[in-house]
Amino acid sequence: MEQNRGSWGSNIGFLLAAIGSAVGLGNIWGFPYKMGKSGGFTFLLIYLLLAVFVGFIIMMGELSLGRKTGKGTVGAYRSLSKRFKWIGWLAVFSPFVIMSFYSVLGGYCIEYMSLNLSNLAFAGAEIKTGADLFGAMLTNPFGCVMFTLLFLVICYLINRGGVSGGIEKFNKVGMPALFVMLVIIIIRSLTLPGAMEGLKFMFVPGYAVKAGFIKEAPKFATVLATAGGQMFFSLSLAMGAMITYGSYLSKQEDLVKNSAIIVIADTIVATMAGIAVIPAAVANGIAQINAGATVIDAVTGLERAMTFADIKLGGPSLLFVTLQDVFQAMGTVGPLFGVIFYLLVLIAAISSAISLIEVVVTYFMDRAAEKGKQGNRPKVVLWVCLAILVEATVVALDGLGTNVLNIWVPLQNSFGVIGEFNDCWLDFMDTLSEGIAMPLGALLMSLMVGWEIKPKTLLDEIHQGSAAKIDGFFSFCMKFIVPLGMLLILVGQVDTFFHLGIF
Numbered sequence: 001m002e003q004n005r006g007s008w009g010s011n012i013g014f015l016l017a018a019i020g021s022a023v024g025l026g027n028i029w030g031f032p033y034k035m036g037k038s039g040g041f042t043f044l045l046i047y048l049l050l051a052v053f054v055g056f057i058i059m060m061g062e063l064s065l066g067r068k069t070g071k072g073t074v075g076a077y078r079s080l081s082k083r084f085k086w087i088g089w090l091a092v093f094s095p096f097v098i099m100s101f102y103s104v105l106g107g108y109c110i111e112y113m114s115l116n117l118s119n120l121a122f123a124g125a126e127i128k129t130g131a132d133l134f135g136a137m138l139t140n141p142f143g144c145v146m147f148t149l150l151f152l153v154i155c156y157l158i159n160r161g162g163v164s165g166g167i168e169k170f171n172k173v174g175m176p177a178l179f180v181m182l183v184i185i186i187i188r189s190l191t192l193p194g195a196m197e198g199l200k201f202m203f204v205p206g207y208a209v210k211a212g213f214i215k216e217a218p219k220f221a222t223v224l225a226t227a228g229g230q231m232f233f234s235l236s237l238a239m240g241a242m243i244t245y246g247s248y249l250s251k252q253e254d255l256v257k258n259s260a261i262i263v264i265a266d267t268i269v270a271t272m273a274g275i276a277v278i279p280a281a282v283a284n285g286i287a288q289i290n291a292g293a294t295v296i297d298a299v300t301g302l303e304r305a306m307t308f309a310d311i312k313l314g315g316p317s318l319l320f321v322t323l324q325d326v327f328q329a330m331g332t333v334g335p336l337f338g339v340i341f342y343l344l345v346l347i348a349a350i351s352s353a354i355s356l357i358e359v360v361v362t363y364f365m366d367r368a369a370e371k372g373k374q375g376n377r378p379k380v381v382l383w384v385c386l387a388i389l390v391e392a393t394v395v396a397l398d399g400l401g402t403n404v405l406n407i408w409v410p411l412q413n414s415f416g417v418i419g420e421f422n423d424c425w426l427d428f429m430d431t432l433s434e435g436i437a438m439p440l441g442a443l444l445m446s447l448m449v450g451w452e453i454k455p456k457t458l459l460d461e462i463h464q465g466s467a468a469k470i471d472g473f474f475s476f477c478m479k480f481i482v483p484l485g486m487l488l489i490l491v492g493q494v495d496t497f498f499h500l501g502i503f
């Protein structure tokens with residue numbers, strides 16, 4: 001059965017697909033706003049350290065785990081470990097949960113792209129503000145479900161083509177296109193008046209507080225937990241994606257070099273996305289302040305002049321309200337940049353979503369092979385996408401807590417224990433997967449590799465295609481640094497979500 005499993009067409013094809021999995025909404029949306037919320041530069045520094053000492057190590061670990069066993073997540077853990085064989089299930093469950101909101105956000109991108117396209121085609125027609133558009137979109141649950149469906153249909157068509165015939169093909173065109181579009185948006189963003197304030201916010205230590213963007217710097221533990229969670233999500237780790245992609249990789253490829261390239265490329269794109277998004281949002285805010293804009297004060301309820309602290313750099317509003325306003329403020333060329341930007345985000349979302357879907361698909365395909373049968377890929381992909389559509393419909397109908405199916409507000413009113421949830425299904429699913437399952441999965445994986453099967457088991461696999469002298473570094477990080485970092489991140493996440501005040 002082994003030869004029927006399929007493999008990547010080339011190493012560059014694998015690399016583009018892995019980078020495609022890593023580069024997603026997490027880079028373009030999550031990274032800039034988490035960086036903003038966490039005081040800019042400190043976050044960047046911690047993120048980079050974590051990427052080298054934790055992200056790079058786990059990336060090598062996952063790719064080698066997949067390649068060594070030639071199996072998807074469940075099969076890989078099962079064949080290597082007695083004590084931890086069930087972790088594989090965690091890593092099939094989490095991608096499935098992530099897809100519940102990832103596909104809804106992908107649907108939003110399609111909607112915004114078409115909206116800008118129609119603004120481009122019907123120049124001069126009445127144009128709504130970003131906030132009005134976002135509100136109109138969320139309160140139209142039927143539309144949200146339809147766009148989510150459209151997003152899933154695109155993913156279905158790609159995944160059914162297989163690893164080299166679908167995923168690799170899409171990324172070979174999609175990734176270079178995304179890069180070019182990102183450069184175009186960066187140039188436009190940095191040439192807006194006031195953009196330099198945004199750059200300083202990102203790269204000058206302490207500037208976010210000094211200039212009044214945020215009141216005070218967040219606690220170190222909070223920044224660590226935020227940066228850690230973000231790093232995992234952004235690198236597609238502890239979700240089975242890299243184990244799955246690694247299982248289709250040929251033995252002679254260099255896993256050390258490949259892991260380094262994926263981590264570096266993802267970090268560069270996240271930083272570039274920050275440079276594309278933050279300065280544009282700040283420039284637009286400054287233009288509003290200079291024009292004498294006012295806001296309603298959240299505490300006093302009175303109208304007052306807008307300040308730097310009112311520039312929205314976080315949450316879904318950054319992508320779908322603030323940036324839409326930026327494009328609208330650009331005049332006739334605005335919608336063109338809008339189309340480019342939302343298409344870019346859409347490609348990033350698709351290339352990540354197909355890796356999440358592939359984790360689940362590969363599990364079913366491997367299971368069929370174990371039973372001596374040849375799995376029917378199109379059928380498996382169809383069922384997986386349909387199951388995702390069901391859970392995504394709940395998130396889409398909820399409209400970030402504005403619509404039907406919202407059980408979180410009444411729950412919070414009754415028990416008041418859900419802490420940081422924004423009272424919506426998306427946050428619940430995000431907490432479950434990104435917040436808890438991801439660091440937990442990584443912690444267990446490092447314990448398994450570091451202490452049960454021993455790092456040497458994976459190092460032997462890594463050395464099949466690489467002579468790099470990383471044994472000491474890999475073993476030390478896997479045994480001590482990764483578990484410690486994961487534990488801190490996990491406790492930090494739980495602390496933030498439930499307001500326990502541990503740190």
Ligand code: PFF
Pocket residue numbers: 021022023024025026027095098233234235236237239240241242352353355356
């Ligand atoms: N890395 C993706 C992002 O940054 O948006 C999300 C993701 C994809 C997470 C695949 C996990 C995964 F397995």
